[in-house]
Amino acid sequence: MSGPTAQGMAQGTAQAGITMGHLALLGLRRNPERPAFVQEGQVWSRRHVAAGIHALARALQGFGLRPGEGVSALMANRPEVFMLRTAAQLIGCRYTALNRLSGPADLAHILRDAEIRLLVHDPAEAGRAHAAAEASGCGLVLSLGGGGARDLLAAAGAESDAPFDPIGDEEGLGQISYTGGTTGQPKGVMLPHRALVQCATMMLAEYDWPAVPRMLLATPLSHAAGSLVVPALLRGGTVHVLGGFEPEAYLRCIEAEGINCAFGVPTMIRALLAEPRLSRARTRMLETFIYGAAPIAPATLLEAMERIGPVFMQLYGQTEAPNTVCLLRRAEHDPARPERLSACGQPMAGVAVKLLAEDGTPVERGTPGEICVRGRLVMRGYWKRPEETAEALRHGWLHTGDIAREDEEGYLHIVDRRKDMIISGGFNVYPREVEDALATHPDVAAAAVIGVPDARWGERVQAFVVPRQGRRPEEAALAAHVRALKGAVQAPKTVVLVDALPTTPIGKIDKKALRAGFWQEGTRQVH
Structure with a gap:
């Protein structure tokens, strides 16, 4: 074994609280022979995924990665995205996702701003990855597959896959996720492990999960969809991954694999409704379709409930407080109460939510105010942007920029966005x-x-x-x-x-x- 020993990696590192590494490994230890991922006919058992994560983590250390350093990836949508992120977090590194649809200037800006030490790429992305790394000053670029001395998968294959305890603590940065604004370039949201763990445990407690999820993810695992993997594993489920979204292939997967849980954005719902081969028979196994990331017109939602089924559950959050601020559950998607379909839901257990006026005082019920959030879910701040951090966290609350009103039953209805996003x-x-x-x-x-x-x-x-x-x-x-x-x-x-x-x-x-x-x-x- 060329990397450090498992014992050596765990010694001498202060730990406090639970990290995402702890949660991921716990989910993978449960029923180790049960599938963790399925993609294009290939099945990854939980035992195989856990072993791969430990070997990848040792390989990362063999290339010189140390706690606190940044790792990023330019990769297609596949299970290895989750494995790489978890391996990086396991050794105390922070992970930053890249959008494959981004232009070269944006890729280089994020790599430079986040001070990324390592960029990992698919073989097909080699040209763009090396160009972005050169423009940003990122000194270490590795391929995930493809062979050669700079192949991270090959290096991991030479390492031990024996388990070891995660390095780091709950206040250490697990991710720097980039969002933008109406001015300037994208800014990094610092998410410590305590925020990521809080998000995962709130999902476990509050989402409308099937008894054993067979989850379909077609949006990038590097972004919001990836946050659902650990909760699904902890519930004993399997994650089915598509490389991208195409309505007919999506429906075919739901039907063939008996998918009972899915995640998507409203654009996907609209595309499914426009697909000529959509029928309730093809989606008969589906119990829960989790949607978010954008508003949806109530009329579209009513049509979807009629043609796909009473399966929809809405999440509301933002990068600074991911995925678990408010929830509109399946039972609350009631065709007899169409006025409720414009709501983003009620606050979830684990966060405090208030609608505040400009001066930081609560508004009266029915009066529009800015959605503001407190709790362990909230970001530490914006990376290297103290003034913008102070503005976003003024009055002791995270200011989301979304303007909403609260109805008589406590549901929040977003009416506008303060920002021009x-x-x-x-x-x-x-x-x-x-x-x-x-x-x-x-x-x-x-x-x-x-x-x-x-x-x-x-x-x-x-x-x-x-x-x-x-x-x-x-x-x-x-x-x-x-x-x-x-x-x-x-x-x-x-x-x-x-x-x-x-x-x-x-x-x-x-x-x-x-x-x-x-x-x-x-x-x-x-x-």
Whole structure:
């Protein structure tokens, strides 16, 4: 064995509290021969996954990784994403997810800002990974498969897979997850193990789980979907992984594998409703469909409940307080109470939630206020951004930026977002970043970006562009320009050329005026 011994890895390291490594290994120890993952006909037993995690952890140490250092990955959606993240956390490292749809500048920014020590990539992503690492100063790049001296899987194959205790403590950083804002570049959310463990245990306690989950995940395990893996394992379940979402393949998997639990975003629900081969027979085994990450129109939800089944459960959270702030349970999706379908649910056990005014005082029931959160779930702060941390955590609460009202039964209904963030297909799009990308085009004098209602995506990215004098850029070319710089998610779906942008009396672009033609006055400014 070329790496350190199991005993040596566990000695001399102070531990306090439970880490995600503890929870993951506990789930894998239960019924070790039961499948942990299934993908494309391949089955990973819990024993195999646990052994692979321990071997990967030793290989990471063999490449010089130490507690507190950053690990990131540019990989397809497959079980090894979970294994790598858990291996990194097992030796006290912090993990940062990358979105494969991101453009090269965003990848390099995250690697640089998070001070990533190691970037792991699929063989197919070698070119982009090495380019991003070189641009960011990330000094260690390893392939996960493909052979050669820089292959992490090959290195793990030469290591012992004997178990050892996790290194670290509950206040150590388990993840730095990147979110964005209406200004500037994405910022890192510091999530210590106590927040990640709190999220997992709240899921276990409050979600509408089948007795033994057969869970289907088609969205990235590196992001929100990955947080469901450990709870599913702890409940004795199996996670079925798809490389991506395609409605017919998704339905085929539900039917063939007897899937009884799934997670997705509203865009996926809309796509399933548009699939000609959708039928209740194909989804007859489904007990719970967990959805979140974006609002959904009540009319769409009613149709889904009729055609797919009474299976839907909504989660509400954000990166700074992941996945477990509010919950609208299956039984609360009541067609006889359609007004409730616009709610994001009631606060979950384990967090304190209040609607606050600008001065930090609670608003009266029925009056809109900002959703604010307290508890072990809440982030430590923004990585290397003390001023933004102080602003987000002012008055002793995490300020989510979402404006909601509370009804007489204690359900929260989101009516607007304080920030200009767009949620398109479950992905966050930040207008300033799209505007900045448009501004780099030689034919663009000015640009403003908003989200507008879209039947497929929930919201679509809509750009208003003022051309430079004497220029008339092609709208498709402007969208392609943003796609090349920022990736497909942030590319505008529609571009409108205008002579001028509306402004407020103090000279700021008046986005409320731009939205007026798309959003009905007085309604929710989310879709």
